[in-house]
Amino acid sequence: MDASSKSRAPSGPVPIRRTVQGEIIRTVFEDAQRPLSSREAHELALKIQPRIGIATVYRAINRFIEEGLVTPVDIPGVGTHYEAAGGSHHHYFYCGGCGRVYVIPGCPGQISAMLPPGFRMERHDIVLHGRCRDCAV
Amino acid sequence: MDASSKSRAPSGPVPIRRTVQGEIIRTVFEDAQRPLSSREAHELALKIQPRIGIATVYRAINRFIEEGLVTPVDIPGVGTHYEAAGGSHHHYFYCGGCGRVYVIPGCPGQISAMLPPGFRMERHDIVLHGRCRDCAV
DNA sequence: TTGTGTGCAAATTGTTTGCATCACG
DNA sequence: CGTGATGCAAACAATTTGCACACAA
Numbered sequence: 001m002d003a004s005s006k007s008r009a010p011s012g013p014v015p016i017r018r019t020v021q022g023e024i025i026r027t028v029f030e031d032a033q034r035p036l037s038s039r040e041a042h043e044l045a046l047k048i049q050p051r052i053g054i055a056t057v058y059r060a061i062n063r064f065i066e067e068g069l070v071t072p073v074d075i076p077g078v079g080t081h082y083e084a085a086g087g088s089h090h091h092y093f094y095c096g097g098c099g100r101v102y103v104i105p106g107c108p109g110q111i112s113a114m115l116p117p118g119f120r121m122e123r124h125d126i127v128l129h130g131r132c133r134d135c136a137v
Numbered sequence: 138m139d140a141s142s143k144s145r146a147p148s149g150p151v152p153i154r155r156t157v158q159g160e161i162i163r164t165v166f167e168d169a170q171r172p173l174s175s176r177e178a179h180e181l182a183l184k185i186q187p188r189i190g191i192a193t194v195y196r197a198i199n200r201f202i203e204e205g206l207v208t209p210v211d212i213p214g215v216g217t218h219y220e221a222a223g224g225s226h227h228h229y230f231y232c233g234g235c236g237r238v239y240v241i242p243g244c245p246g247q248i249s250a251m252l253p254p255g256f257r258m259e260r261h262d263i264v265l266h267g268r269c270r271d272c273a274v
Numbered sequence: 275t276t277g278t279g280t281g282c283a284a285a286t287t288g289t290t291t292g293c294a295t296c297a298c299g
Numbered sequence: 300c301g302t303g304a305t306g307c308a309a310a311c312a313a314t315t316t317g318c319a320c321a322c323a324a
Contacts (some may be wrong), residue, residue: 017278017323038313053281058314060279076211076262079313093256103254111265112247118270119230125213127262128248130183133255154298155302175288190306195289197304216288280321291310298303 018094024048025060026069035073035081035092035101075101075127091126097135103129153200161185162197163206172210172218172229174240212238212264228263234272241265 019081028044029036042057061082064070073081075094081101093102104126111124132135165181166173173181179194184192198219210218212231218238230239241263248261268274 015209015324019323020140021280028257042294049257051281054313055282055315056280062315063279074211074213076213077209083261091251093252093258096259102253102256104251106251108245108247108251110247110265114228114243114245114263115230115265115267116241117268118273119265120266120273121230121265121267121277122233123266125262125264125266126248128252128256128258129262130256130258133253136255136257152299152303156298156304158305188306191288192290193305199290200304267303275323276324278321278323281319283317285316287312287314289311289313292308294306296305297301298302 016067021049021052021056022060022063024052025057026064029064029070029082029084032084034103035075035083037079037081041082067129073101074125076129090096091128093128093130093132095132096129097131102132129137149252153204158182158186158189158193159197159200161189162194163201166201166207166219166221169221171240172212172220174216174218178219210238211262213266228265230265230267230269232269232272233266234268237269 015124024045025041028041028048032040032044038054038057041061042052042054045052045057061070065072065082068085070082071085073083073092075081075092078094078099078101083103086104087103089107091104091107093104094100095102108126112121115121161182162178165178165185169177169181175191175194175198178198179189179191182189182194198207200205202209202219206222207219208222210220210229212218212229215231215236220240224240225242226243226244228241230241231237232239246262249258252258
């Protein structure tokens with residue numbers, strides 16, 4: 001009879017279910033320690049549970065993005081990657097040799113000094129391209 | 138028989154033909170003064186010559202990129218844009234209000250200081266997101 | 275039991291390509 | 300005139316969505 005016995009708001013945020021596939025996909029990102037493409041994430045998930053579909057990966061990723069667990073990382077000329085959120089502010093390095101995306105801690109600062117007057121900055125993306133140590137000539 | 142009567146190298150660089158459509162598309166980028174999406178470029182070209190196909194736009198853009206006339210500009214979360222090349226080093230500002238991509242002259246410098254040891258940087262992309270002056274709250 | 279998450283396939287969106295034809299050089 | 304450029308449609312690749320079913324809660 002007491003509707004509040006479960007202390008649920010009348011129309012609270014949609015509850016998120018804990019599923020095997022969802023946990024696998026979340027783990028893949030947490031373990032990766034670097035941004036993964038959807039294909040990479042799918043391949044890694046398939047190693048654990050061979051019947052996960054790519055649509056499930058995309059839906060999980062989008063759910064994680066809404067939850068703030070995962071952040072999309074767009075690498076110019078390469079495509080969208082995704083990484084576990086929560087780390088401190090950082091940027092990225094894309095290696096043209098091995099195709100891997102590295103995390104670069106820190107920030108050059110002075111970014112907002114570039115803003116034209118009247119413009120308001122909400123976010124900035126910096127992506128370096130080149131060769132990582134292993135792929136350097 | 139003198140094969141060199143037309144002074145053509147046996148296998149020189151592929152000649153690029155000057156066509157009406159190509160000129161229109163090139164003009165669109167030169168006049169825009171800002172990065173355009175392929176759709177924007179197509180729409181602007183259609184205003185001048187209503188039968189230009191989107192494939193022609195893409196082929197022209199790719200030719201221009203090879204020639205160095207146009208540079209691709211990837212805006213994270215928004216999609217690939219293209220701009221006339223030749224300007225001095227600059228970066229971009231994407232306005233979430235009007236969807237326009239602005240050119241930001243200059244560079245914060247200190248970028249290479251972010252590089253991990255052994256990494257070699259060939260290029261860097263900086264894209265700011267926010268509200269332009271007209272769209273500011 | 276209820277409704278969210280999953281799998282699969284079809285639908286969308288952005289970009290490229292095959293082919294017949296056009297027209298620049 | 301020969302070959303690159305164009306238009307159109309089909310092919311592709313990446314991502315999203317419709318639908319029936321499975322399974323957390």
